[in-house]
Amino acid sequence: MKQFVVKTIANAGALAVAVGLLDKISLTGSSTGKKVGTLLVVALLFGLVNFLVKPVLQVLAFPLLILTLGLITLVINALMLLLTSWIAGKLDLSFHVSGFGTAVMGALIVSIVSWALNMALPDGKD
Structure with missing residues (x-):
């Protein structure tokens, strides 16, 4: 359970950095608390999408994974970020990624x- 919380916080921090660096990834809110709450919910959603959808795409893209020496993983991660943005829009969360190029940069x-955050934060393993 502790590891799940650490990974969610790391994802929220990583999404916050992406929002800060890229103009076309937006997070709006009336207060800092609302933005932090939205980031945590989006991080949970991103983790859920990566847990459920990403393995299916990786299996389907396995020949491309071999052919591109793993670079297709960046495209899959971008698609996961776009899917998270779409679901967030359906849930009226104020998180949006505009365009595939932005999603690729955001995924990177x-x-x-x-x-880096997963390396720095304690995960409860000894």
Whole structure:
């Protein structure tokens, strides 16, 4: 359970960095607390999408994974970010990613920052 919370916080932090660096990823809200709450819900949603949908896409894209030496993973991550943005829109959350190019850059940022935060934050394993 502790590891789930740490990963969710790392995802929220990584999404916050992407929102801060890229103009076409937007997070709106009337207060900082509302933005933080939205980021946490979007991070949970992003984790759920990555848990349920990403493995299916990875299996379907396995030949491309071999052919591109793993670079298709960045495209899959971008699609997961776009799907999260679409679902967030359906749930009236104020998180939006505009365009595939922005999603690719956002996925790259989220992957790097999430990896770094997961390394820095304690996960409860000894």
